[in-house]
Amino acid sequence: AFNTCRRTFDAVIETADKMAREKFATHNSAADKDEPKFVNGQVEMLPQVKEAFDAYAQAGFIAGRYDYELGGMQLPESVMAACNGFFTAANPGTAGYPFLTTAAANLIRVFGNEQQKTTFLPNMLSGRFSGTMALTEPHAGSSLADIRTSASPTDEGHYLIKGAKIYISGGEQSITDNIVHMVLAKIKGAPAGVKGISLFIVPKFLVDDEGNPTERNGVSLAGLIHKLGYRGTTSTALSFGDDAPCH
Ligand SMILES: Cc1cc2nc3c(=O)[nH]c(=O)nc-3n(C[C@H](O)[C@H](O)[C@H](O)COP(=O)(O)OP(=O)(O)OC[C@H]3O[C@@H](n4cnc5c(N)ncnc54)[C@H](O)[C@@H]3O)c2cc1C
Known part of the structure; x- marks a missing residue:
């Protein structure tokens, strides 16, 4: 063996x-x-x-x-x-x-x-979809307790996300059929500080029950950040819920 x-x-x-x-x-x-x-x-x-x-x-x-x-x-x-x-x-x-x-x-x-x-x-x-981690906000990097991105519950059993993130690596690209963002946000009424942080799955394209991409979700590319090196990985500013509802 x-x-x-x-x-x-x-x-x-x-x-x-x-x-x-x-x-x-x-x-x-x-x-x-x-x-x-x-x-x-x-x-x-x-x-x-x-x-x-x-x-x-x-x-x-x-x-x-x-x-x-x-x-x-x-x-x-x-x-x-x-x-x-x-x-x-x-x-x-x-x-x-x-x-x-x-x-x-x-x-x-x-x-x-x-x-x-x-x-x-x-x-x-399988590599059909990619993933990201969307933690950092313009005013909150190390101090994630201060994030302002909000999550409001809906009657349909999911949340609507609103806010802005920066430095999100791979936040937009032309490689995969979908991008699945792991987004830190605070549910309305959550306690202050770290205890109030929750994690949400926010796909670029919403998916049906079989996992196939359907309509575009309200997460959009606000800009690309230029770096001195490691430039092949996109570094992105993303907005959630600005142009359309973000689920
Ligand atoms: C190449 C790159 C890729 C990244 N990719 C991602 C990503 O995919 N997703 C994502 O969410 N974020 C990403 N980030 C953001 C990264 O997580 C933040 O830059 C990091 O958390 C630091 O936050 P900040 O830049 O706001 O710096 P700040 O938090 O403002 O820190 C600035 C300086 O102050 C110091 N400092 C901060 N707090 C304290 C304290 N309490 N006491 C003493 N010193 C302190 C820090 O050590 C640092 O030297 C990326 C950043 C880079 C550079």
């Missing part, structure tokens, strides 16, 4: 090394020089970023740690860390998109209800 595992782990690590060299390292410099552009409310970016993201997802790396039922390979954290080391070294900007997706999917896997898991997890673990 040890030898079989060893062979599997070696093969996975070799795949990561090869893919990092052939699909990620090849546009690392180009993605930094030719950073993503804000055009008519959309992001224009190098096509190689999507090719690399899709290759990573199709090889099963987003779901790599999880059970076979979730499309995973049951890889130990140490093996995933070794694999992701190659991608980070090859191209941290492009690697940011699958890494953020892995993290957001893991939040839903651990804390989501059955419906949230059914509609979002398979799409995120």
Whole structure:
């Protein structure tokens, strides 16, 4: 059993090394020089970023740690860390998109209800949808207790989100069919400070019961933030509930 595992782990690590060299390292410099552009409310970016993201997802790396039922390979954290080391070294900007997706999917896997898991997890673990973490606001970075983004309950059993976030990595891109934002917000009437913070799933496109994208949700790209390096990962300002209701 040890030898079989060893062979599997070696093969996975070799795949990561090869893919990092052939699909990620090849546009690392180009993605930094030719950073993503804000055009008519959309992001224009190098096509190689999507090719690399899709290759990573199709090889099963987003779901790599999880059970076979979730499309995973049951890889130990140490093996995933070794694999992701190659991608980070090859191209941290492009690697940011699958890494953020892995993290957001893991939040839903651990804390989501059955419906949230059914509609979002398979799409995120397969790389059809990406994920973000939307914590920071123009006036609140380290001091997340001070966030102002609000969540108001509706009669339909969900919340309406209103507010603004900045520095959201991967908050908009032209890679995936949908972007699933993990948004920190305060429910109206919640206690002050950290205790009043809740976490919401806010998809760019709303999804039906099977998880297929439907109508556009009211989260929009307010602007792209320019950085000195790590420019391949979009850094975005997002507005929630400004142009249309945000669910
Ligand atoms: C490349 C990049 C990617 C990012 N991606 C994301 C993302 O995907 N999602 C997201 O939500 N955010 C993201 N952020 C935002 C990031 O989380 C914030 O920048 C970070 O939380 C710090 O907040 P701030 O920039 O407002 O700095 P501030 O909180 O204003 O801090 C400024 C300085 O003051 C210091 N400081 C702050 N509070 C204290 C204190 N109480 N005592 C002593 N010193 C203090 C800090 O150490 C720092 O040196 C990203 C930022 C960068 C640069």
